[in-house]
Amino acid sequence: MVVSIDLARSTTAAALKKIGWDDEDAAAQAAIMTSSEICGNSQGLVKMYDPSLMAPAPGVSKPVVERETDTSAVINGNLTPGMVVAMRAADLAVKKVKDGNQAICIVSSYNSSTSSGQMGYYVERMAQSGVIGIGVTNSPELVAAASGSKPVFGTNPIAVAMPQSAGPPFTFDMATSAMALYGVLTAKAMGTPLPVGVAYDSDGKPTTDAAKANPHDGGALATFGGHKGAGLSLCVELLAGALSGGAVLGQVESKKVAKNLGHTFIAIDPNKMTDNFDSKVSSILAAVKASGPGIRIPGEQSAKTAAERTAKGEMPIPAKVWEMILKTAEKGL
């Protein structure tokens, strides 16, 4: 169904308050999920379909900066959801670059308890402040490093955004898995086969059967792009998981049980490096776009979708999701 964007955001915030979040954290999470929904991204308001998963974890408290230098910080997420702590970390990286007049800063966070949502959201927000944003995050064991192997990686996304004075930032956001978990769950629900090469069954053999591929049923997702994708996923595991102080494979029973996931954000001031970075980026994007028919620049489609929906002030939301948000806003869990 079609819902006003403002209403979607405010009702989602009300639902989050009803299940235990304070004004600040409810507003932040509602803004992030609504923004993803506006873009048509799969990490949007569907997260509210099972609001119990969005409720505060036992022992949760506010994120705290634990280590800090002029160019770095580490935030203990104190079991806050990935979305809240990712935004704090990304914003702090930008603040350190801008307030400190630095060329580059790094901020990691650990001990966040749930999915960070759409990583592109945070780096795009960084780029809207005029800095280059790079972000990575790890997540529980879903993705196997190769055929015949147990899942070790999360979908371990990499996101990069660059400021653009004319129009929205250039934003690239990809999972290092061959498919999003959401895609597997949808295929399972619809009874449709998965593409070849995106998943393994519980024996580690390639499968197109979504019911066998679900990590919760013993299956695993594949990395994209073969061993290169696996190598990138491993780098994300090291930079987001190990460097942040999060749960470390081999040192915990599982990342899933430890619920201690990490993010790392790097902010770079392009003006410290070169002149006219903005127009250089535009020129490269235009040249790549013009290099052949049908080339899509990353983020182009979602920016277009977002612009159309924002202009109208409304967007489609799956009826079951919207009903659950309304119900939660009224009655809680």
Added chain:
Amino acid sequence: MVVSIDLARSTTAAALKKIGWDDEDAAAQAAIMTSSEICGNSQGLVKMYDPSLMAPAPGVSKPVVERETDTSAVINGNLTPGMVVAMRAADLAVKKVKDGNQAICIVSSYNSSTSSGQMGYYVERMAQSGVIGIGVTNSPELVAAASGSKPVFGTNPIAVAMPQSAGPPFTFDMATSAMALYGVLTAKAMGTPLPVGVAYDSDGKPTTDAAKANPHDGGALATFGGHKGAGLSLCVELLAGALSGGAVLGQVESKKVAKNLGHTFIAIDPNKMTDNFDSKVSSILAAVKASGPGIRIPGEQSAKTAAERTAKGEMPIPAKVWEMILKTAEKGL
């Protein structure tokens, strides 16, 4: 044929001096190419097979730091080869982190005139100094963003290395192209077909004919991993090309003609972020390695090859390459 490693390095340095390099630049390039050869990497001494390509460019002078802050620098390569300027940039990033007691630093270079060789070399060298090294570089138009498109990207590699007190650093080094140019040239020379999906002909159609795929004959390489690989390649183009001040697609006739390529290196002190980073990395690598049969950790094979060859003090070099190095050391071009 099998040649002593020391002899290979010193004779290559002598050949480079004979064609016009000073002691310092000859030694640096010889060390880098020999190191790649020791690892079994395709970016090694084969570069000396046509020594005219390794000769100093007209107008070349020493690299100069042009912009600098406590946490950043930009080096004008002044047409020095990619290998020389990449090493300067990577080393300067490490020096800035260590001497300045910084958490993170960024050093870019532009105006280098030739291939940087094996990007893994520089980041591994950074990790040997105890910092995390991340490096990207762009190169002339060889790789198309999609089927049906003109080449716009270089092989645009991404390299990441992390310090490991027990043994060599973890080093990941990948081209964002589906294949190295070297692989296409070898297949063309041997008359063997290319794998499916790695190259396009001059009409932008997928081809397995190496003779049609050669970019010098109007063909192009594909990116690895479909649109995700293309997105990563674009990010490398922006971070290494645009951010460094190098030649920008759409602002020059071509990067190939402009001969103004860029690198970007980021150095991170892991001790500013977390405790025991070294053992966390080891634990993750061991867990991934143990997650299934036959899993190779990136860099594992080349580290093994390098260790074996270093222990013996000798390594195989293609006879034609070695003969050319000997001839050049004696007679020059």
